[in-house]
Amino acid sequence: xxxxxxxxxxxxxxxxxxxxxxxxxxxxxxxxxxxxxxxxxxxxxxxxxxxxxx
Numbered sequence: 001x002x003x004x005x006x007x008x009x010x011x012x013x014x015x016x017x018x019x020x021x022x023x024x025x026x027x028x029x030x031x032x033x034x035x036x037x038x039x040x041x042x043x044x045x046x047x048x049x050x051x052x053x054x
Contacts (some may be wrong), residue, residue, distance in 0.1 A: 012043065013017050014035065014037065015045055015049065017031075017035060018031055018035075018042065018046060018049055019049055021034065021035075022046065022049060022050070027047040028042050028043045029042075031046065
């Protein structure tokens with residue numbers, strides 16, 4: 001089983017990737033396809049990132 005440290009690192013990496021793809025003009029559905037994560041999970045991260053940057 002993964003440690004909480006590994007899980008946190010993985011989620012930080014995913015969020016960083018989401019930020020990069022949003023900056024490149026990708027939509028939430030396109031980011032989900034590129035990263036292989038579910039649309040629901042990706043859209044939640046996208047919403048949080050957009051809320052922080054607005």
